[in-house]
Amino acid sequence: MSNDNPSMTKLENDIITTRDRLAQTIDELTVRAAPKNVVARQKAQARASFAQATRTESGELRMDRVAIAAAAVVGLVVLKAISTSRKHKKWERQRAKRSW
Template identity: 60%
Template sequence: MSEKAPSELKLENDITEARDRLATTIDELTVRAAPKNVVARQTEAAKKGFYDATHDDKGELRTDIFVAAGAAVAGVVLLVVLNSRRRERKWARQRARRSW
């Protein structure tokens, strides 16, 4: 058998190293793309986003957001109640007209 030239050996080593790096990269991507891991990352991101939105830089709870959210909920409830009362009056007028 003939001896391989040093350039051939270097080329084979380079190819082997590249193949190993590619296999490692594919393994890492497979782990990252697993649905369980994607869900876990998204859950952690959502938790972090909620914490950042509800806490200040010192880690204390931001009450201003809860007051604003409470006011918004109260406003929506008020609009729903007023709208339902308006509809009830409208229906009562229509029933009164039909009964004549």
């Protein structure tokens, strides 16, 4: 029986150690999966991607890419203005047909 006690004690210690490790792992996963932390990681990744896309390794702006992005924004604004203008004109024509 004296041989069983050390192994029983060792098993109990192993169980306690495993339980503590599991609790620590669950705590870490809880912190990682918190929505606030997920959003913070996504923001950091987006900033890094933007900086990588718009800057050279020495830190200077990539003017060609900045110009392309600016042209795309201007194009979208122009398309939105044209679309809004056409919708307004269409609405005015329909309103004119309905009036007596």
